[in-house]
Amino acid sequence: MGAARQWLRRLDLNMAMEFEKDTLDALPKALQELERGFASLPGSAARAPGLARMSEVMQQVAERLKDNYPYFHPLYAGQMLKPPHPIARAAYALATWINPNNHANDGGRASSAMEREAVAEIAAMFGWKTHLGHLTSGGTMANLEALWVAGQLHPGKKIAASAQAHYTHHRIASVLGLPFVEIPADSRGRMDTHALAAQVESGEIGCVVATLGTTGAGSLDPLPDILRLRDRHSFRLHVDAAYGGYFTLAGNLTAESREAFDLIGQANSIVVDPHKHGLQPYGCGCVLFRDPGVGALYKHDSPYTYFTSADLHLGEITLECSRPGASAVALWATQKLLPLERGGEFAQGLEACREAALSLAKRLVADSRWLVPFAPELDIVVWAPRADSPQRVSELSQKIFDAAAKRNLHLALIRLPVTYFPALMNSEGDSSMVPTRHRASKGAMRGRGRQKRLRLAKELAKLDPREEQALAAEVLAGDIMFSEEEPDPETITCLRSVLMKPEHREWVERILGLLDAAYREAEF
Numbered sequence: 001m002g003a004a005r006q007w008l009r010r011l012d013l014n015m016a017m018e019f020e021k022d023t024l025d026a027l028p029k030a031l032q033e034l035e036r037g038f039a040s041l042p043g044s045a046a047r048a049p050g051l052a053r054m055s056e057v058m059q060q061v062a063e064r065l066k067d068n069y070p071y072f073h074p075l076y077a078g079q080m081l082k083p084p085h086p087i088a089r090a091a092y093a094l095a096t097w098i099n100p101n102n103h104a105n106d107g108g109r110a111s112s113a114m115e116r117e118a119v120a121e122i123a124a125m126f127g128w129k130t131h132l133g134h135l136t137s138g139g140t141m142a143n144l145e146a147l148w149v150a151g152q153l154h155p156g157k158k159i160a161a162s163a164q165a166h167y168t169h170h171r172i173a174s175v176l177g178l179p180f181v182e183i184p185a186d187s188r189g190r191m192d193t194h195a196l197a198a199q200v201e202s203g204e205i206g207c208v209v210a211t212l213g214t215t216g217a218g219s220l221d222p223l224p225d226i227l228r229l230r231d232r233h234s235f236r237l238h239v240d241a242a243y244g245g246y247f248t249l250a251g252n253l254t255a256e257s258r259e260a261f262d263l264i265g266q267a268n269s270i271v272v273d274p275h276k277h278g279l280q281p282y283g284c285g286c287v288l289f290r291d292p293g294v295g296a297l298y299k300h301d302s303p304y305t306y307f308t309s310a311d312l313h314l315g316e317i318t319l320e321c322s323r324p325g326a327s328a329v330a331l332w333a334t335q336k337l338l339p340l341e342r343g344g345e346f347a348q349g350l351e352a353c354r355e356a357a358l359s360l361a362k363r364l365v366a367d368s369r370w371l372v373p374f375a376p377e378l379d380i381v382v383w384a385p386r387a388d389s390p391q392r393v394s395e396l397s398q399k400i401f402d403a404a405a406k407r408n409l410h411l412a413l414i415r416l417p418v419t420y421f422p423a424l425m426n427s428e429g430d431s432s433m434v435p436t437r438h439r440a441s442k443g444a445m446r447g448r449g450r451q452k453r454l455r456l457a458k459e460l461a462k463l464d465p466r467e468e469q470a471l472a473a474e475v476l477a478g479d480i481m482f483s484e485e486e487p488d489p490e491t492i493t494c495l496r497s498v499l500m501k502p503e504h505r506e507w508v509e510r511i512l513g514l515l516d517a518a519y520r521e522a523e524f
């Protein structure tokens with residue numbers, strides 16, 4: 001790092017946090033321009049009531065909003081929360097002076113056109129030249145539409161999604177009255193395609209949901225294998241890329257991840273959330289269908305809309321009626337400023353997030369206090385404190401989470417299958433008798449037979465073969481105890497960090513410092 005950059009960084013770290021406000025200047029100017037578009041109208045005296053008290057109430061609003069985690073700050077490295085780009089904020093606000101409703105061209109003429117353009121750019125990002133698609137209030141609604149279409153085309157057939165898929169898929173299936181089957185996930189949090197193969201053999205699966213970027217760990221379901229299965233069995237493939245979709249633009253994916261993203265266009269439908277990695281305020285999701293013909297399924301008759309144009313209205317291809325035109329305006333503006341192209345500024349932001357995650361994971365792997373089950377596929381890192389039993393791992397994770405929050409470092413917690421952590425399992429795949437290295441009083445070992453101790457000595461040797469002899473001696477002497485009494489948990493509470501801000505790359509060191517302090521506090 002150059003000296004000037006280092007100095008700037010120090011300066012940055014020592015300054016109190018300030019919201020970026022300069023970009024607000026663009027709003028009044030744009031508002032004046034917008035006003036000119038309506039100059040032919042006669043003046044209107046309409047005044048909103050209560051304006052004299054507005055400033056006072058706004059102060060109260062600001063006061064109330066202080067009660068929040070600092071989602072916008074790099075020390076917020078917990079859940080999926082990313083600040084919108086200033087242009088999205090400004091364009092959204094500007095659009096509210098018109099307050100268009102994209103249910104139909106009547107409700108939002110310009111914003112409907114802008115929605116179509118912005119959505120076509122997202123479809124092009126996945127290689128689709130033709131498509132049918134639109135914005136939704138979020139990923140759940142977008143997935144609901146995709147599964148609704150699947151249900152229309154394969155009535156009564158099952159929806160299959162992995163155990164690590166977003167929880168709403170199961171719920172959506174039940175809302176749609178479709179049967180649902182959960183496919184187990186492997187030890188990297190990806191759909192187990194052998195288990196999927198067994199299910200599709202039955203011929204009962206109508207739609208497989210493949211997640212590219214699971215909510216928990218950012219894992220990518222093995223799309224090449226799933227597509228091979230689709231070649232043999234005619235199920236629909238829906239890709240839930242609500243979180244991960246934009247990473248198709250990143251230039252620093254592993255070859256395996258790249259392959260999955262390169263194949264995404266072969267799906268029948270895709271969901272991607274601009275309000276996750278697309279720099280948009282909530283709620284902005286997007287659903288895309290490869291075959292525009294599915295639009296016919298939405299056909300309905302409405303006696304009170306769609307009068308001013310013969311074109312297909314967005315309201316004719318959406319399940320929702322009223323939808324915020326402002327969302328489309330914000331997305332359109334953001335994509336104008338930062339086009340969805342590989343190597344562009346937007347893509348570089350995603351690459352920085354991934355670098356942040358890789359760098360954090362690398363440092364955790366090198367530190368014997370932590371267990372990292374797998375390398376991040378996107379920009380989400382999951383890890384756990386090494387401890388002598390799964391229960392202790394969970395307790396310690398919770399304490400570290402709390403101690404970190406006290407230091408303004410906001411992480412997230414996640415329950416992961418204990419099978420992701422071979423170091424916490426014994427040879428029978430049982431986590432209840434994990435040999436521990438904490439010293440026991442001789443009394444605590446009373447009643448433990450020689451055979452049992454020998455078995456434990458072997459287990460310990462597997463964990464650390466270099467210390468085999470010494471450990472075996474200690475176990476036989478009854479100096480090491482193990483936690484046998486604890487029930488056998490299937491999941492453990494781990495730490496999780498979603499590093500969705502490009503700035504996170506520069507903050508990894510600082511995050512690690514605070515994590516270290518939190519660990520030390522939690523350990524005692």
Ligand SMILES: Cc1ncc(COP(=O)(O)O)c(C=O)c1O
Nearest residue numbers: 138139140166213215240242243
């Ligand atoms: C993979 C995935 N799908 C769907 C959703 C649901 O999206 P939303 O919260 O926007 O409804 C999420 C949310 O985190 C997600 O990560």
